Amino acid sequence: xxxxxxxxxxxxxxxxxxxxxxxxxxxxxxxxxxxxxxxxxxxxxxxxxxxxxxxxxxxxxxxxxxxxxxxxxxxxxxxxxxxxxxxxxxxxxxxxxxxxxxxxxxxxxxxxxxxxxxxxxxxxxxxxxxxxxxxxxxxxxxxxxxxxxxxxxxxxxxxxxxxxxxxxxxxxxxxxxxxxxxxxxxxxxxxxxxxxxxxxxxxxxxxxxxxxxxxxxxxxxxxxxxxxxxxxxxxxxxxxxxxxxx
Amino acid sequence: xxxxxxxxxxxxxxxxxxxxxxxxxxxxxxxxxxxxxxxxxxxxxxxxxxxxxxxxxxxxxxxxxxxxxxxxxxxxxxxxxxxxxxxxxxxxxxxxxxxxxxxxxxxxxxxxxxxxxxxxxxxxxxxxxxxxxxxxxxxxxxxxxxxxxxxxxxxxxxxxxxxxxxxxxxxxxxxxxxxxxxxxxxxxxxxxxxxxxxxxxxxxxxxxxxxxxxxxxxxxxxxxxxxxxxxxxxxxxxxxxxxxxxxxxxxxxxxxxxxxxxxxxxxxxxxxxxxxxxxxxxxxxxxxxxxxxxxxxxxxxxxxxxxxxxxxxxxxxxxxxxxxxxxxxxxxxxxxxxxxxxxxxxxxxxxxxxxxxxxxxxx
Numbered sequence: 001x002x003x004x005x006x007x008x009x010x011x012x013x014x015x016x017x018x019x020x021x022x023x024x025x026x027x028x029x030x031x032x033x034x035x036x037x038x039x040x041x042x043x044x045x046x047x048x049x050x051x052x053x054x055x056x057x058x059x060x061x062x063x064x065x066x067x068x069x070x071x072x073x074x075x076x077x078x079x080x081x082x083x084x085x086x087x088x089x090x091x092x093x094x095x096x097x098x099x100x101x102x103x104x105x106x107x108x109x110x111x112x113x114x115x116x117x118x119x120x121x122x123x124x125x126x127x128x129x130x131x132x133x134x135x136x137x138x139x140x141x142x143x144x145x146x147x148x149x150x151x152x153x154x155x156x157x158x159x160x161x162x163x164x165x166x167x168x169x170x171x172x173x174x175x176x177x178x179x180x181x182x183x184x185x186x187x188x189x190x191x192x193x194x195x196x197x198x199x200x201x202x203x204x205x206x207x208x209x210x211x212x213x214x215x216x217x218x219x220x221x222x223x224x225x226x227x228x229x230x231x232x233x234x235x236x237x238x239x240x241x242x243x244x245x246x
Numbered sequence: 247x248x249x250x251x252x253x254x255x256x257x258x259x260x261x262x263x264x265x266x267x268x269x270x271x272x273x274x275x276x277x278x279x280x281x282x283x284x285x286x287x288x289x290x291x292x293x294x295x296x297x298x299x300x301x302x303x304x305x306x307x308x309x310x311x312x313x314x315x316x317x318x319x320x321x322x323x324x325x326x327x328x329x330x331x332x333x334x335x336x337x338x339x340x341x342x343x344x345x346x347x348x349x350x351x352x353x354x355x356x357x358x359x360x361x362x363x364x365x366x367x368x369x370x371x372x373x374x375x376x377x378x379x380x381x382x383x384x385x386x387x388x389x390x391x392x393x394x395x396x397x398x399x400x401x402x403x404x405x406x407x408x409x410x411x412x413x414x415x416x417x418x419x420x421x422x423x424x425x426x427x428x429x430x431x432x433x434x435x436x437x438x439x440x441x442x443x444x445x446x447x448x449x450x451x452x453x454x455x456x457x458x459x460x461x462x463x464x465x466x467x468x469x470x471x472x473x474x475x476x477x478x479x480x481x482x483x484x485x486x487x488x489x490x491x492x493x494x495x496x497x498x499x500x501x502x503x504x505x506x507x508x509x510x511x512x513x514x515x516x517x518x519x520x521x522x523x524x525x526x527x528x529x530x531x532x533x534x535x536x537x538x539x540x541x542x543x544x545x546x547x548x549x550x551x552x553x554x555x556x557x558x559x560x561x562x563x564x565x566x567x568x569x570x571x572x573x574x575x576x577x578x579x580x581x582x583x584x585x586x587x588x589x590x591x592x593x594x595x596x597x598x599x600x601x602x603x604x605x606x607x608x609x
Contacts, residue, residue, distance in 0.1 A: 010289065033582075034286055034582045034583075034585060034586050035286055035287065035580050035581075035582025035583060035586075037289070056582075056585070057581050057582040057585045058582075059580065059582055060580070075585075076581055076594065078580055078581055078582065079565055095594075097565065097567070097581070097596060098562065098565060098596065114596075116562075116565075116596035117561075117562045117596070117599065140562075140596060140598060140599075141561065141562070141598075141599065142561070167516065187519060
């Protein structure tokens, strides 16, 4: 099913997507998308998962609260990709703006290029729900800020031999794990994270999700994975516990 | 399990919208593209303000200061008093009501444009033309009831009002004008009322500012500017930014790269890691210009002749995207608005917080 979004408001577009889903359509192609927000939100459907392919530039909060569907963007995404996403997959064949994967609680996001500020802001996990974010390029400041769970992998594929410039990485982080390909300077890290050694489990995680990333974007997994990764873990589970009065 | 029907939360979640486009070869283009780009971010505003600044607007009168002046409630006495004040202090070359049609704007005031040349007397000869004009603009804004100067630069002008930006554009027929820089704003007022004077852009001489955010240092900034002869009369925080760029860039000749460091200084812990020269410079800037630090979340597009500048606060609490295609340079809060004008871009990126994107014309 194809929808031409050029004349549609965000509500009309999302209503049209919902109608498609309820009528049993499995794959929805959106063309001429220019900034319509919340694409993929409101698609509550326990038994019927759809694939949404987007041509153009989807608006803020793409896939917010996403309920297990699959979204593919041919182009760049704006701010708030996968905001509080619950399950499913978002693949962006381009770059994305600020606060990617903010408060994400499940599912997977793969971004081919770089992202803006505050990626993985307050991402979380609970029992079997463990969100995954893989970024092919680099990030800007406050990456992993207040992160409470989940797996974040940063591949730095577009940086050559230069180091990351992002400051305040993992500020306030108290759960989850960040893997960064290559090295990170200590002063770029927030006070609440420490560098740890990778073990076999980490290698498995990297093989699996970098493999999936490489598959989506037609890259060679082995080339990416052969370099050393830096693993960042929170120092404390509750870094600001002492400043509360109770 | 079906969900129980709930009451739907009706609040409109909005923020301002900003857009800027510049042809670096100084070729003038019409407003249609910019109007459609700002309209594409319609949901960011709430119809309580929209406006545009256009550079290269009045080539026929390019040596005159072009005053766009609004008269609240179409107050005839204010118009009469302003006319008298202007003819006493300027040579009037041409003036007319700014043409307008019907559109969804709220309570339009009378908006008049005057093309003038300073008529300085005696000791006023010591002032530069620009300083003279600033003084007269401040007089109109503070002393003439119901008269407010929208803009006062040469070969440029500000059109603004209460409505969505696309409605304001329709009201003033902006698709008919041409310029080589256009900046645009859709407003979602946070702390003050929506009125014609409070719509963006804010302007003094040929400086204009469109702003998204909240300047929590407004009080401090305003008092500092008053000491330098700038009086804030428009009841909106972004006004201070306009006078601040005039003070720092035109009068004190500081380059934008330093002004950005004054508005959005790096944290002390970053300054501590810089090499000695830079550390000294930034420490002094923070000391000397502490009252000019703009606190709170902001994204702005600042413009004057030959230059357009994008800047966010140092930790980027508001969005800003830059894009280039050939000679065209775009700044926007959302990439989609840029793509609407130019599907293909040579480069598109997220500028770092506190680091200005400076676009100059090709020489």
